[in-house]
Amino acid sequence: MRILGVDPGTINMGYGVIDARDDKTTLVESDALTVKERSPIGERLSYMYHRLLEIISRYQPDAVAIEQPFMAKNVKAALAVGRAQAIAILAAADKGIPTFEYTPAQVKQRVTNYGASTKEQVQEMVKLQLNLTEVPQPNDAADALAVALCHLHQTHIESLLAKGSKQ
Helix, strand or coil: CEEEEEECCCCEEEEEEEEEECCEEEEEEEEEEECCCCCCHHHHHHHHHHHHHHHHHHHCCCEEEEECCCCCCCHHHHHHHHHHHHHHHHHHHHCCCCEEEECHHHHHHHHHCCCCCCHHHHHHHHHHHCCCCCCCCCHHHHHHHHHHHHHHHHHHHHHHHHHHHHC
């Protein structure tokens, strides 16, 4: 299974592609799409959308996992991230790829087994689970890989539960 993880943002949007075959999970590519902070929101969203379409076409993921915005303190920032999240959902839908959304707490729980993990703990687990020598950079890319790994773990749990209910 190939998964594209997306850490949405209107200035920096992280993405990470992983492959999971048998019991081995490998990094395919990760990076961040970056736009000028002062450019109009429409231009930023258009750029992100078209670049995501290119990434989806290039890597042909089976699923796209997207982190949901965290709304605790800054509603304005959460709404902006929601726009970027919508762009990622639309790009996947245009290519006929199913999308899955996860909250930051779900990502932390699935990747580290602790829902209140720090960003550094999550990034270290991404490094370990993908057998990398260092934490992926930029941080947005590492966060996107965490979302992809979250989806992989969630899929595994659902598969085990489905097998258990059949027995």
